[in-house]
Amino acid sequence: MACLDARYKGHGANPTEGAMQSKHTLLGLLQACTSLKQAQQTHCQMITKNLASETILLNKLLSFCAISDDGCLDYACTIFSRTDQPSVLMWNVMIRGHSLYNKPEQTLFFFKGMQQAGLSPNNYTYPFLLKSCALLSETKHGEGIHGHAVKSGFELDIFVSSALLHLYASSERMESAELLFVKMPIRNVVSWTTMIAGYAHCGKGADAIRVFKEMQVNNIHPNHVTLVSVLAACALTGDLEMGRFIHGYVRRSGMQTVTALETALLDMYAKCGRLDVSRELFNEMPDKNVISWNAIIGAYNQARQHKEAVRLFYRMRLHNIKPDKVTFSGILTACAHLGDGGLGQAIHAYVTKSNFNTCGALGTALIDMYSKLGDTDSAVQIFHSISHKDAFTWTAMIAGLAMHGQGKGALDLFEEMLREGVHPDEVTYMAVLSACSHAGLIQKGCEYFDCMTTLHRIQPTEEHYGCLADLLSRAGLLEEAERLVESIPVKPNVAIYTALLSGCRIYRNADLAQRITKKIVELKPERAGVHVLLSNVYAREGRWQGVKLARKVMKEKRIKKYPGWSSIIRDADRL
Template sequence: MPDRDVVSWTGMLSAYVRNGRYDEALEFFDSMSISGQCPNEFTLSSVLRSCSLLGDFDYGTRIHAYVIKLGFESNQYLGSTMIDLYAKCGFTDEACKIFKNMDNRDTISWTTIISSLVQAEKFSQALAHYMDMICAGVHPNEFTFVKLLAASYSLGLNYGKLLHAHLIRLGMRLNLVLKTALVNMYSKYQKMEDAIKVSNQTPDYDVLLWTSVISGFTQSLRVTDAIAALHEMELSGIVPNNFTYSSILKASSEILSLELGKQIHSRIIKAGLEYDTCAGGALVDMYMKCSDLAEDALEAFRDITSPSVITWTSLIAGFSEHGFEKDSFQSFAEMRAVGVQPNSFTLSSILRACSTVKSHSQTVKLHGLIVKTKAGCDTVVGNALVDAYAALGMVDDAWHVVTSMIHRDAITYTCLATRMNQMCRYEVALDVIVRMYMDDVEMDGFSMASFLSSSAGLAAMETGRQLHCYSIKAGLASGISVSNALVDLYGKCGCTDDAYRAFKGISEPDIVSWNGLISGLASTGHISSALSTFDDMRLAGFKPDSITFLLVLFACSHGGLVELGLEHFQSMREKHEIAPQLDHYACLVDLLGRAGRLEDAMEVIMTMPFKPDALIYKTLLGACKSHRNIALGEYVARQGIELDPSDPAFYVLLANLYEESGQPDLAKSTRRVMRERGLKKNPGQCWMEIRNKVHLFNAGDRSHPQINEIHEKVESLITELKNRGNLYQDYEDSSYHSEKLAVAFGLLRTPRNASVRISKNMRICSECHNFIMLVTQFVDREIIVRDGNRLHVFKKGECSCMVAASLQQDEIFHNSVCHS
């Protein structure tokens, strides 16, 4: 063209934009500027649209300056385009200022600012602008309502219903776009009857509307209705697309139906969509969740032409959840090698794999990548990184990540508290509450359950009751996780009545609820009640799991019910199809060992389908000690020392066996060998909570600020025992055991009618057990001691464990049952 005017330049520029060639459009505008041709409002609108779609904010602000210079700032068309540019680049406040400065704002400009606020998740502001729009007399169109209905996903169902009523009142025509938005809104809140009613108001249907209906049914887990809708869609002549099939596959993943997933897979192949990123990604996710074979998901993944980051994430997360962490790491490396950048979900998935395998090197590498890519700004990534470091026991590093996060939520602190509980660092876990309060983060059901578990671990009754009160006030007490944690708390603190009340308050108890109640009853010596609760659970229609049987075997063992315990063990595989694990065999050995059936217990170890561990040998060695079987005890000790030569328990138990069997020389030589190998018996510790402060006592400890007063109290109790004619022998080496120090302190510092609650890190020794029983004959107080294995409730000269001799065996039986 010999002569190019603004119209020809603008026409060519518009063609570039319509074809998605935005970079070339900007280069073309630069050429136009160099030629001296002055742009008009239509030229600038195309350029601004290119900047908006490219996210090129710097270039966009230059064009904004052009607009002001040429006097177009009040132009409605250009104003709407500039609002869109600023909003898409994250400058919502600036977009609002541009909107306020516009003259004669029309439906398009109002809809644009509302859309921008919805996009920025400022939903209340979007709704307020809609109210202002109506007050200004500007009539909204269907796109205005589509954007507002999207905002109602977060504002609530009532807002969505009000918008629906308003569009009816305004006489809006229910076209396909508006109808699909309404169906999506009702589906989001699982109001499928309302969604179907809206979809049937007009005969118009397309693939998007049908897909919205099907997606709504799958979100409500109404899979049969979703399949029926798919058939109806096909009968109407509308062909499903990749999103339609993805919705059905999502339902397959939710209900873990591999058969349904395979049927949809065959339809996807028939439709030629197996190479599609969306459908292929849904197939990968379905096979990972529904199939036991990771190869099925991998095969579906390899069919995809260009896997997206979502598809890669499904594969990585699936490998991690199936226990194939190495494959997860390898897939992550391959994804980066082909140039696909991980998103926040990818990073959180691979960090979960690091938490599972406790890989320090992988965690540090990923942390470096997160810092480099500034992905740590994302709360999901930050939380996953906190959990990974805490899982490694690197508490300081975890806290460093927490403090560096821009935004912290309840999940951040729940991750920390949960990991602290797993490491038995209950005091540190409870300190997290203070940090949450200072950060103005409210507890949710999961964080509350974690803190209640911390209180249970410390037997911190006062803290636990305060948390219980707060959970009621905050409306969290009705949640199943909180309710179960309350049952566990009261059970571990020996408050069986409170535990039972907490259990009865659960409207729909699950297997965890029943297990918590059984555990609390069994550990406090209420054997008959524990076994009766087990029967009640089965009558209520609950199928016992492996933890249930650990608890039942524990109850039978401590109740001396050998035949019943054997019967329950046999029923695991025969009646309930539960394969006994190593912990169950340890319970069985303990059951037989307590009854003196040592040969039977040894036969169990020799014939079980697992390689014996140190715990099971310690259990049997404790039984040999109780029944003074030196020959078998020596054999068991040798086997255990071979497995774990650094465990001092084998030497201590063997020495005690020799001593109690009248062979002090052998006992002395065993202890000498132990010392020569640099092994020491774990020191006994007791702790108790008084007025929200935990007091710690060690054997022979003199560091407590009131230690002199405590010693005087111990001595006065011993004197009183002797004056009352009790046959109490005062052993010099045990006078200041941590149990006695804690009892004395508790009697000094707790109200007269209050129970004294003590926790101990290992089994209470028989001498201290006898001491506390005798003390409660003349001290009218309930003394509750939770040792490493069970609860001892001392009252009026008796203990809930009933048989003092059983303490010798309790020294050993310290496995997962104790912490279930």
């Protein structure tokens, strides 16, 4: 026995000390892991040394596999499934891992498992749960987690409340977000930014700017993410003054080198009507990425300077910037307006060759381009090739068929859209009413107009009333069209009156034309087409004094009627 003790002493071989040394060695190996293979090798050593159930080692291994970029979530799931009585920390790691991998259903599955195991979540559990709920289209899961957080006393924890704000803001439930925001005892820059971004995202630019002003009053310094969101709000509202204020703040704070911020600035100036400043900022940018190029191309498209948008695309390629889906969507839009079928087909070929997914905006842009080029067969072919069609895709195809006189096909497609459970929006109904108008389907058009307001709760705009007035006028129901215009809750614009006037020209109703003319003159239209139409109505009735008056107004206002024209796009024109 003494000899045995001596041998242990001679080798420093106390079994407890040996286990501790192994534990520390393995912990060091796990902390130094840079690949899944290394983690698996260390896991094997944990098993052979009978240390696989050591909490500190198991936590570290599980965290690496579930959270690290070099890990493997499936391997983490295997480790977790073989662990007896996982701790709250382990459950949190699995919840966080599935959240980072954007697997919301599995995240909620692990949360339910945690509850079934009799363990209570903590303030580290809820943020990742709520992030996953924000990815789900239904809000009931998030509301359930919110209720659970309230019962657990974590609702006003800074991390939990910030995650709740993000949940409600991302789902455009800004009233709920505002209520929570007011209750928060501590509001940091992340909280304020979430509110600003939420309002900007759902199109409430004025509210976003209001919150930003309150943020300044509370002496909270914005970061570049805050300012990007405020600039987006300025672009929405056309608030050039606030946009310039932000620009000055960016210069004073030295943040102008942040590419995302520079891009937001040029986008803001373009949407506020200062394309010249936008281009100047773009030219001065030291580091232009694909987002910057997309923004300036989009700015020229918005300003209807489509040739320059195409030139910028070619310059982008010369700078070896690889285009993405947004780039191609922008260029296809330019091609559609320019009638540049050659470039459009080349872009389509590039998209096909590069295996880009044509679901979403890119597929919609392709459909819209071919429709405007008159190639509805290609548009239909692309439409049917898209596996996941959203409301924009359906709308583009319906509008494409409608604009080429295929009213019945457009309406059949709309009915199919409804059967597929896709909810139409106001633009969809514009296309549908236009199809009814050109096909002379009066009853159908009126039925769809009623469905828009009663079934889909869409508030009609001036454009919708204009389509309905055009439908009735084309069918010769001029009195009904006049009553409609007089009864609508919005103030009729020139386009609505023009629709009636067109009907008066077709059906020779000079008395109604005279009444409508007075309404149009009050609106002081600047478009030549309205005045020419007035002149034609008078001419058809032989009222030459009216013709003379209409032409005189055009001359006094210096309004010119330009003849129709066609264009041929050459390669040299694009450069």
